[in-house]
Amino acid sequence: xxxxxxxxxxxxxxxxxxxxxxxxxxxxxxTRQIGNALTPTVSLExxxxxxxxxxxxxxxxxxxxxxxxxxxxxxTLDDRxxxxxxxxxxxxxxxxxxxxKPGTITREFSAxxxxxxxxxxxxxxxxxxxxx
Numbered sequence: 001x002x003x004x005x006x007x008x009x010x011x012x013x014x015x016x017x018x019x020x021x022x023x024x025x026x027x028x029x030x031t032r033q034i035g036n037a038l039t040p041t042v043s044l045e046x047x048x049x050x051x052x053x054x055x056x057x058x059x060x061x062x063x064x065x066x067x068x069x070x071x072x073x074x075x076t077l078d079d080r081x082x083x084x085x086x087x088x089x090x091x092x093x094x095x096x097x098x099x100x101k102p103g104t105i106t107r108e109f110s111a112x113x114x115x116x117x118x119x120x121x122x123x124x125x126x127x128x129x130x131x132x
Contacts, residue, residue, distance in 0.1 A: 004091050005109040009043045010129035021118055021125035025101050027078045034059055035078070042107070042114060042129055044093065051086065053093070 015036075022032045040057040053064045055077065066072045066086050074084045074097065082099035095105040103120030114129040 003046070003109070004111045005044045005114070006046070008111075008131045009041050010109075010114040011041045011132045012039045012127055012129050014128040015125065016127075017123060017125040018127060020123050021120060022078070024121045024123040025078065025080070025103075031078055041132070042116075044107075044109065051093075053086075 019032055019036055022035055027035070038057040038059055040055050043054045045052045045054075049067050051064075051066055051068065053066075055062045060077055062075070062077050064072070064074060064084075066084070068086055068088055071083050071085050074082050076082060076097070080099055080101075082097045084095055084097050086093055086095045088094070091109045093107045093109070095107070097103050097105065101120050103118065105119075106117045108115045108117075112131050114131075116125075116127045116129070118125040118127065
């Protein structure tokens with residue numbers, strides 16, 4: 001039986017505290033302006049034990065390939081080099097990011113929506129995506 005997210009892409013339609021989240025990460029003004037103007041699309045695929053999380057926009061595309069529970073190297077969309085570990089609980093993908101400013105990105109997938117809750121320091125950002 002396929003997962004609710006298989007074969008779907010999710011497009012960002014609403015963000016709360018995204019600018020504050022980027023400020024907490026130390027993202028520069030110019031990059032924040034671009035990030036705030038974009039409406040990225042996210043998709044998640046699985047091939048055997050390998051997951052592929054793709055985030056794409058008109059500015060940049062990031063493809064993360066990983067196995068659940070195994071640390072991997074990540075270059076974030078704002079070009080930070082971090083170590084990440086992803087786990088899956090039901091239809092929720094939990095990503096722990098290391099680095100100078102460690103944080104957590106929790107992506108809750110449903111058939112019609114994906115909600116990303118992003119936490120770093122004392123800042124929480126919520127970004128909502130609709131299935132397209």
